[in-house]
Amino acid sequence: GDSVTQMEGPVTLSEEAFLTINCTYTATGYPSLFWYVQYPGEGLQLLLKATKADDKGSNKGFEATYRKETTSFHLEKGSVQVSDSAVYFCALSVRQGGFKTIFGAGTRLFVKA
Amino acid sequence: KAGVTQTPRYLIKTRGQQVTLSCSPISGHRSVSWYQQTPGQGLQFLFEYFSETQRNKGNFPGRFSGRQFSNSRSEMNVSTLELGDSALYLCASSSEVTEAFFGQGTRLTVV
Numbered sequence: 001g002d003s004v005t006q007m008e009g010p011v012t013l014s015e016e017a018f019l020t021i022n023c024t025y026t027a028t029g030y031p032s033l034f035w036y037v038q039y040p041g042e043g044l045q046l047l048l049k050a051t052k053a054d055d056k057g058s059n060k061g062f063e064a065t066y067r068k069e070t071t072s073f074h075l076e077k078g079s080v081q082v083s084d085s086a087v088y089f090c091a092l093s094v095r096q097g098g099f100k101t102i103f104g105a106g107t108r109l110f111v112k113a
Numbered sequence: 114k115a116g117v118t119q120t121p122r123y124l125i126k127t128r129g130q131q132v133t134l135s136c137s138p139i140s141g142h143r144s145v146s147w148y149q150q151t152p153g154q155g156l157q158f159l160f161e162y163f164s165e166t167q168r169n170k171g172n173f174p175g176r177f178s179g180r181q182f183s184n185s186r187s188e189m190n191v192s193t194l195e196l197g198d199s200a201l202y203l204c205a206s207s208s209e210v211t212e213a214f215f216g217q218g219t220r221l222t223v224v
Contacts, residue, residue, distance in 0.1 A: 032212075034212070036215075041217075042217055042218075043117075043119075043203055043215035043216050043217040043218050044203065044205075044215040045215070046212060046213075046214070049212060089156065093212075093213070100146075100158065100161060100169045101146065101158070101205070101213050102158065103148075103155065103156040103158075104155075105155040106155055106156070
């Protein structure tokens with residue numbers, strides 16, 4: 001079945017460090033891919049998305065490229081800030097009758113000042 | 114544009130009771146999905162409703178049910194609560210495209 005695998009956390013970085021969170025997926029058909037972020041005590045917010053192969057999603061300095069050949073959608077940011085500390089979820093969405101969004105397990109990021 | 118509204122934000126129930134959670138989607142969104150989030154299992158898909166019909170269902174027991182009204186508002190019901198049902202329940206709404214917008218969730222504690 002469809003699934004998303006992302007790197008386990010927690011990931012701890014110093015401020016201004018480079019961030020990569022790996023995400024790979026398995027899906028039948030042509031999924032859309034997403035990164036969501038969850039801050040403490042809140043729901044999930046869409047961070048960025050890509051709907052077809054080679055699309056690059058970007059927002060707030062974060063980027064991810066839809067790589068169909070490697071079935072990956074890795075999240076990157078060149079210089080993290082303390083305010084980026086949160087849990088990041090990689091997700092895919094497929095049409096199976098309705099739309100079904102499948103999430104990875106989430107990766108907790110801690111950024112130290 | 115108002116976001117997805119979930120009520121209540123917090124609930125404490127006793128084992129064996131039942132509970133109903135409510136979700137009001139973004140205006141114009143006809144698809145509402147429900148998820149359970151726990152530290153051990155992560156985010157798990159419960160079900161999706163579209164125009165009052167359940168279109169997708171995850172692997173949860175029949176104690177978990179839902180419905181959607183003609184105004185797209187949705188409710189989720191859990192009967193015969195168990196301690197393991199303690200979780201953050203998230204609702205997401207979307208339009209005909211695939212992007213989902215989430216509410217802040219209902220934190221359910223079963224004691």
